[in-house]
Amino acid sequence: MKKSIAILLTWLVLGVTSSFADSQPEVLTLDRVLSRVEANHPKLRGAQLANRIASAKVLEKRGAFDPGVSLASTYESYNSSSSPGKESAYFSNEGTIFQTTPSGIKWEAGLTNNQGRVKSPYSSTGDVGEFFVEATIPLLRGLNINEKSVALQQAQIMEEQVRFDYRQLRLAVLLNAGSAYYDWVTAVVQKEIVEENLQLAVERAQQVRTSIEAGDKPRIDQVEADREVEKRREALIKAERIAQKSALKLALYLWNSSGQADAVPTTDMAPRSLPAGRTVSESEVAELQVEALQSRPELRRLDLQKDIISLDKDLAANQRLPQLDLKLGPGYDVGNQGVGFNFKAGIQMIIPLATRAADGREMAASIKLDKLNLDQIESVRRILLEVQDAASEVQTTGLRLERALEVYRLARELEEAERLKFRLGDSSLFLVNSRERSTVAAALKVLEIRNEQAQSLLLLRTVSGQL
Template sequence: MLNPSQANLNLDAVLRDVDRAFPKLMATRLEAAVARAKSQEKRGAFDPVLSFDTEFLRYNSSSDPGKAKTTSMSDAVVEVLDRSGVKFSVGGRLNRGAVKSPASFTGSSGEYFVSAKIPLLRDRINNAKTVAEQQALLGEPIADQFIREAQLGLFEKAGAAYWELVGAKAKLDVATRLLKVATDRAEYIRERIAKGANPPIDQQEANAEVARRQGGLDKAERDVQKAEIKLGLYRWREDGSTIDVSRTQVNVSDLEGRPAVVDAQKARDTATQDRPELLALRLSQQVLGLELGLAQNDRKPGLDLVIGPGLDLGSDSIGNTMKAGVFYTIPLRQNSADGRINATKSKLQKLDLEYKQLERAVQIEVNDALSALAQTEKRVGAAVE
């Protein structure tokens, strides 16, 4: 029974090996896993948080110096930050005894409340945690494009190595047949000389042809060995071991046929739309767009509304409670925000230039491939005729 290295090999099997187990591609997939984990980490900023706090104080009374007073204060709160920037809280507190300012006394059953801190200008929608999550989410498809880029590059190299081996095997077959023809001819000349039908000089010429064909066969065998070694760079198992490619059998008949017909304009359009390098740059522009929006947000004044209705229960309670307020801050200088805005705009301009350069390079690559395909079509057509 043939082992995998000796079994008949085709291009699909080579590409499967690359896609399944090539170390560089596996490492790139791990980078994508890191990007997904980063998104999960940033999503954690919006996880609800439950906190407990309890205190006991014995202190010198400011209203009656020299007299010790005691108080106990406990509270439990669940807080959650919304992606719009609003922070919601729900909880309860129990403050008894000689409560020390700024805390306030509660009824015997405690006070229960809900509250919200609502940004009206700065940090509304565009806030650091929301933008960080959005950027991390964009990091996932960017990582996927890096996988595709690595995959396509490896497929191209592995495919070229496979066809190099197929071509080397075909040349070896031809060299083997040519040597046999030269050997048979030398034997035929020997018999003719023995019968006196040919001069002895013909034997020297025939032997020289055999030696030349033997040299061609030796070179063809070495070319096969080099092609096998080159192909071996791309054949891996999932456990990290390599697949032996010596004596690998390939289908030389795969060289038969004509090149596929390709729509030139469609090829150019597809490359522009789907090349992973270009897609990654477009996504990176979106990431910088989010960063620019956050920097522009930081130029705004801060205006936050806080509102928190509650209910005080038990003996000594007052029923409905309310906490409300407005917090307003005005940045007197804008150097930090302006610096980030200018830096981000420069980065966007740089990405735009890189995109144009890469787009042009992709178009040139496609045109070169189309030209090579057309020339191959002509050569194949001439050979067939």
């Protein structure tokens, strides 16, 4: 049993995967867990649905520029001003296709047929009717920027923004899932170390009992051996609970493609290793910081938010202008009594005496842009420091691991020496148990630091946008 725990602690310290882990079916690796989380986690699937909602919103805003058809037919009898007391009547029929474009121009094309004693503002047409095309062109207010076009552009920006919202949520969910995974692996290994340590105490208690029966040891040694067994049993119960809790936490992130929760992972699905650490040079930290500024979604999201506010500001500035619309309408009158080519042109101008609503919107947009600029400065600084901090954590855990490994080596050496003294009758069972507890505590400390090291490597991947 002593050999068994030595082997267990050896692969723990060296960070290699045991043959036991290799022989187990469906061992959960980090990449496998993260792939399942990304594909099936309800939060991420819900965020993907938000992309479809944003696309539907764009379609809705495009609907403001849908073409339409207008059909109208009118009959009117009236007292003619040219022949008072005499009833006059006319028919008016009109069919029009119309569309407003994002530039603000409104197009109309159609056919008008007016017959009888036509009343103003209508005019007579040939018996076939007048074919016409008409355009209303804004020259100041509404030219290339208007409420409908801005709403469409903002919806398109929001559609892209939602994709970056998904990326930001993805990073957070994968980081939490990876952290839960490493805690689970650590808890499983910890439980097995404690379990092996208990078996060692049980075997020793049996050996002590045999020695007492043979008259080689005092009966008080049996009390000490049994006490140590009970202490280690309590430690095992605690370790089992930690492993169970970590498995339940990891199960929160494990779902199948049908949207159903997967089973809670069992201990035989856990690898018996954690990733080895590495060093991070200053030049690599600088490269990771540049990569983070290019790939972190929150910075791009701020840029898109500024684009949305800038459109509000541009619209408000445009609405401060006078309204000046040019109308052009060529037509062709066909049929008996038709006059052939005709033309209609006009201009309309509306000058606002006050523009306080537009002034207020423009001012609010400017203030919002200033705030977003400050947020961007803070976000850049925060991201740079997050990368630097994560890299420092990687370096620090590596140094701590070196010291912890040395403590473990010395604890093993003391344990072996104490056990040898005990066999020679120069030590007590209490001291042997104490040395074994120190060795296990040192091993668990190594395991704890290796978990922190794995977590820091995962965090570095996340904050640099590589996850």
